[in-house]
Amino acid sequence: MGALSLKGGAHRAVRQGKTANGRPLVLFAVFIAVAVMFYVLYLLVRGQDNIFLSAGIVVAEAAVLAATAVIFFMSFYRAQKTNDKLLRTLGGLVLTSGKLLDNFFHYFDGSFMLLHTVFGTESANGNKKEEAEKLVAALLSATAQDEDLSMKSKNTAERLLEGRAEGFQEIEELVAHSDNVVAMLARAREFLPEDAAARLDSYYKNIRCNEILSNVVVSYDFYSELIHEFVASIIVDLSKSSRPLSEEILAIKENANRFVANIKEWEKELTDEKSPKNFANLMASYNRQNADFGRLTHAIEANNARLEKRLVSVENHVREIGNQSSRVLSIAESVNVLSINASIEAARAGESGKGFKVIADEIKDLSDLTHTIIDGMADSMRQAQIEVSATVKEVTAEGEQLSQGIRGQQKEFSVFYSVLESYSKNFQSIFASVNKLIEDIDVHIRQFNPLFQLHELSVQEMENLNKIISEFLNEQRGEMNALIEGFTDEARRARVNTLIRNFEKKTISRFELQVLEKIVERYGFAKEMGVRKASLDIEIF
Amino acid sequence: MKKILLVDDSTAIRNILKTALFGEYEVVEAANGKDALDTALAGTVNLFLFDVNMPVMDGIQAVRELRKLPQYKTTPVVMLTTESREEKRQEGKAAGANGWVVKPCDPEKLLDVIRKMI
Numbered sequence: 001m002g003a004l005s006l007k008g009g010a011h012r013a014v015r016q017g018k019t020a021n022g023r024p025l026v027l028f029a030v031f032i033a034v035a036v037m038f039y040v041l042y043l044l045v046r047g048q049d050n051i052f053l054s055a056g057i058v059v060a061e062a063a064v065l066a067a068t069a070v071i072f073f074m075s076f077y078r079a080q081k082t083n084d085k086l087l088r089t090l091g092g093l094v095l096t097s098g099k100l101l102d103n104f105f106h107y108f109d110g111s112f113m114l115l116h117t118v119f120g121t122e123s124a125n126g127n128k129k130e131e132a133e134k135l136v137a138a139l140l141s142a143t144a145q146d147e148d149l150s151m152k153s154k155n156t157a158e159r160l161l162e163g164r165a166e167g168f169q170e171i172e173e174l175v176a177h178s179d180n181v182v183a184m185l186a187r188a189r190e191f192l193p194e195d196a197a198a199r200l201d202s203y204y205k206n207i208r209c210n211e212i213l214s215n216v217v218v219s220y221d222f223y224s225e226l227i228h229e230f231v232a233s234i235i236v237d238l239s240k241s242s243r244p245l246s247e248e249i250l251a252i253k254e255n256a257n258r259f260v261a262n263i264k265e266w267e268k269e270l271t272d273e274k275s276p277k278n279f280a281n282l283m284a285s286y287n288r289q290n291a292d293f294g295r296l297t298h299a300i301e302a303n304n305a306r307l308e309k310r311l312v313s314v315e316n317h318v319r320e321i322g323n324q325s326s327r328v329l330s331i332a333e334s335v336n337v338l339s340i341n342a343s344i345e346a347a348r349a350g351e352s353g354k355g356f357k358v359i360a361d362e363i364k365d366l367s368d369l370t371h372t373i374i375d376g377m378a379d380s381m382r383q384a385q386i387e388v389s390a391t392v393k394e395v396t397a398e399g400e401q402l403s404q405g406i407r408g409q410q411k412e413f414s415v416f417y418s419v420l421e422s423y424s425k426n427f428q429s430i431f432a433s434v435n436k437l438i439e440d441i442d443v444h445i446r447q448f449n450p451l452f453q454l455h456e457l458s459v460q461e462m463e464n465l466n467k468i469i470s471e472f473l474n475e476q477r478g479e480m481n482a483l484i485e486g487f488t489d490e491a492r493r494a495r496v497n498t499l500i501r502n503f504e505k506k507t508i509s510r511f512e513l514q515v516l517e518k519i520v521e522r523y524g525f526a527k528e529m530g531v532r533k534a535s536l537d538i539e540i541f
Numbered sequence: 542m543k544k545i546l547l548v549d550d551s552t553a554i555r556n557i558l559k560t561a562l563f564g565e566y567e568v569v570e571a572a573n574g575k576d577a578l579d580t581a582l583a584g585t586v587n588l589f590l591f592d593v594n595m596p597v598m599d600g601i602q603a604v605r606e607l608r609k610l611p612q613y614k615t616t617p618v619v620m621l622t623t624e625s626r627e628e629k630r631q632e633g634k635a636a637g638a639n640g641w642v643v644k645p646c647d648p649e650k651l652l653d654v655i656r657k658m659i
Contacts (some may be wrong), residue, residue, distance in 0.1 A: 445560055456553040464594075536604075
């Protein structure tokens with residue numbers, strides 16, 4: 001019962017398999033959303049002339065990609081784990097159903113042999129006959145038990161797939177019971193007379209023949225129903241997941257490939273010497289611009305200094321003119337005093353000084369005029385001085401502001417430049433890691449590939465098995481009914497022969513089981529089941 | 542890009558195998574032998590991957606029919622199946638198949654086989 005030792009893990013796995021069905025869909029949706037986003041971003045970058053925005057988008061995208069990859073791998077490993085458990089469960093169930101089916105065939109084989117025995121013992125010695133009849137009684141009680149088990153196990157398969165422990169207990173009970181019956185039947189073989197074929201005729205005549213056959217039919221119905229439900233429920237559960245799973249995997253692979261293609265195109269755009277977005281060219285052009293900025297600042301500062309110097313010298317000149325005009329003013333004062341004195345002297349001279357007085361008055365007028373002019377000039381000078389110094393201050397402040405502005409821009413520029421420079425340096429490694437990531441995804445998809453195949457093949461094989469079992473069971477049931485209702489010995493003998501021929505067909509379904517066992521074995525699920533490992537099977541003709 | 546016709550009645554198997562071939566080959570699909578022949582006639586196929594057990598027309602019968610077509614006399618055909626019995630293999634070989642790969646298969650090994658043939 002190696003297969004049944006799996007039961008604990010297996011029934012949990014089935015439950016997880018059921019609840020995990022939604023996860024790959026969520027993963028798929030996330031992946032599609034991210035892929036669409038990438039594509040939109042890619043289009044944005046393509047249409048974008050601003051290298052900083054492009055660089056920002058690329059960096060953001062790389063970050064989003066890394067985050068997505070983490071989510072992706074987490075989900076992927078979870079899905080793998082679930083799938084792995086599902087397959088282990090399947091392996092266990094397949095081997096269990098194989099065992100049941102095997103016992104089922106033995107059971108029928110044995111039943112017919114027992115019939116030979118029982119009805120062939122009429123001519124055998126007394127002891128043998130007694131023992132054979134005991135066996136028949138035991139078999140009858142065992143088949144009655146089959147009926148009880150049949151009632152109890154109606155939903156065994158369903159319980160098994162729900163992962164409930166009692167399902168596995170029931171299966172174990174069933175297998176133990178059928179083992180027991182098969183053991184009894186094996187013992188019955190000892191009573192099989194050598195001339196069994198010749199005795200076929202005689203056992204039909206026995207009145208107990210129909211009783212035993214009826215019991216066999218009851219057991220038969222029970223096994224048919226059980227095996228059928230068992231296999232059908234496995235198929236339903238498995239086939240739910242294999243197709244959507246395969247579609248998801250294909251979509252992931254397609255998106256990964258498309259993404260790689262986009263990245264490659266991008267890489268080319270940024271590294272190709274002829275491309276307008278080429279990094280080296282951009283860096284060189286930014287370098288030139290940066291040097292221009294430096295020269296500009298320098299020129300502005302020098303001009304500013306020159307302007308300031310000139311303005312200061314203008315201010316000095318104005319001040320000097322002020323000083324000189326005040327000297328003119330003091331001369332005018334002296335002239336005024338002179339004119340007053342001259343007027344006094346002219347008055348004292350009387351009539352003869354009249355002419356001189358006119359001159360003295362003129363001199364006074366001239367002095368007053370000079371005074372007025374100089375005063376006006378002084379006012380203008382003061383005004384000019386105020387304006388010049390205000391201009392000097394303004395020019396100095398503006399020059400300072402301009403230099404600061406340029407220096408600030410230069411600083412900003414160098415920040416951008418260093419971002420661009422480091423981005424350019426990291427560029428290859430970013431692309432390398434993106435490519436590595438995609439490769440990793442690829443490797444994982446490749447590793448999972450046989451598992452996904454196995455998953456679908458298991459469903460197919462189970463479907464085939466169910467079909468074969470169904471056909472076999474229907475044929476046998478028909479033959480058995482005919483056997484019970486058969487009128488003539490001849491007809492009954494013909495039916496028995498058909499039944500025996502039908503049993504030979506069991507090798508087909510055993511072959512199907514072998515295929516499944518081989519699959520189980522190839523992927524290491526067989527370790528617990530003690531099956532030998534087979535090599536990969538490829539042949540080129 | 543070379544064209545491979547992938548013939549299997551299971552959509553899931555076709556999807557899964559496509560993930561292995563995707564990018565390196567152009568993959569067209571058919572769900573049974575008859576569809577495969579129709580598809581093969583509609584365009585040029587460089588290699589065939591045939592499942593054996595399929596409804597309508599099985600893989601071996603389809604290969605026999607395919608070999609009757611002058612344009613596909615020598616095109617490589619790989620049978621891709623769960624069948625591993627020797628008599629089935631011989632039947633496939635006699636029908637005109639060039640290789641036999643038992644499913645489930647390692648996609649890399651399958652690609653190796655394909656790369657050797659085309």
